[in-house]
Amino acid sequence: MKSNTCIKFFPANVLALVAFLAIRVAPLAAQEHYLPAGKPDPIAILPVPPAADSPEQAAELAEVQYAVKHRTASELAHGKAETDLSLKTFAATIGSEFKLEKLPKTTALLDEAVAEAKAVTDFGKKHWKRLRPYEVDPSLLDGEKEPSFGYPSGHATRATVMAMLLAELYPEKRDAILAEGRQVGWDRVVLGRHYESDVNAGRVLGQAIVRQLYESPNFGLDFAAAKAEVNALKESSGAKAAITNGGENGFTGSP
Numbered sequence: 291m292k293s294n295t296c297i298k299f300f301p302a303n304v305l306a307l308v309a310f311l312a313i314r315v316a317p318l319a320a321q322e323h324y325l326p327a328g329k330p331d332p333i334a335i336l337p338v339p340p341a342a343d344s345p346e347q348a349a350e351l352a353e354v355q356y357a358v359k360h361r362t363a364s365e366l367a368h369g370k371a372e373t374d375l376s377l378k379t380f381a382a383t384i385g386s387e388f389k390l391e392k393l394p395k396t397t398a399l400l401d402e403a404v405a406e407a408k409a410v411t412d413f414g415k416k417h418w419k420r421l422r423p424y425e426v427d428p429s430l431l432d433g434e435k436e437p438s439f440g441y442p443s444g445h446a447t448r449a450t451v452m453a454m455l456l457a458e459l460y461p462e463k464r465d466a467i468l469a470e471g472r473q474v475g476w477d478r479v480v481l482g483r484h485y486e487s488d489v490n491a492g493r494v495l496g497q498a499i500v501r502q503l504y505e506s507p508n509f510g511l512d513f514a515a516a517k518a519e520v521n522a523l524k525e526s527s528g529a530k531a532a533i534t535n536g537g538e539n540g541f542t543g544s545p
């Protein structure tokens with residue numbers, strides 16, 4: 291009888307909240323979009339790229355030609371490794387605690403954010419239809435052609451989004467993560483895939499996308515869940531490391 295009486299002390303709205311939170315254990319990801327339709331608008335945010343016959347365009351092409359001609363084998367390999375851009379691109383920067391198989395909520399959140407960022411970028415590409423450097427100078431092509439136009443850079447946009455969000459999840463690695471995200475953009479110039487203005491536009495657009503994401507209540511809830519998941523794994527990894535180090539030092543936990 292006592293247990294039945296205790297249940298009455300929980301208002302219906304509290305029970306409803308508990309049920310809601312239970313449903314929210316997994317991120318929305320594929321169920322709902324974080325970004326509202328048409329926002330951010332790359333056409334409203336970004337400047338028009340240089341005209342095809344302009345001195346600015348010629349100068350940018352010369353920059354790409356120089357970067358391609360003087361790139362090292364290491365730079366070429368690094369850039370090609372980022373062609374299939376993903377969260378794993380940041381694994382070496384973050385370290386051993388970045389274990390995606392143990393971070394399902396974080397992975398779902400970031401995958402959804404990146405997928406929505408790509409849709410925004412593609413809208414701008416289809417609007418401006420800027421040719422890539424190797425389409426102007428075929429000698430710059432190394433490998434397969436890209437299926438999309440060049441402005442703004444999709445790699446720079448997505449790398450910026452990933453880097454900014456990962457930097458919030460791993461603030462102790464913030465500078466290194468942001469530097470890696472920026473490097474992805476420049477590597478696209480080194481590969482002859484983009485002009486520098488394509489990359490800069492992608493970075494600006496990526497920042498705008500992140501600002502828009504933070505205005506989404508759904509994103510806020512999912513980001514909080516991802517942050518808790520990351521912190522839990524950090525604590526678990528730290529505790530295991532402490533136990534291992536303690537054993538190596540002869541510490542058994544006994545006085």
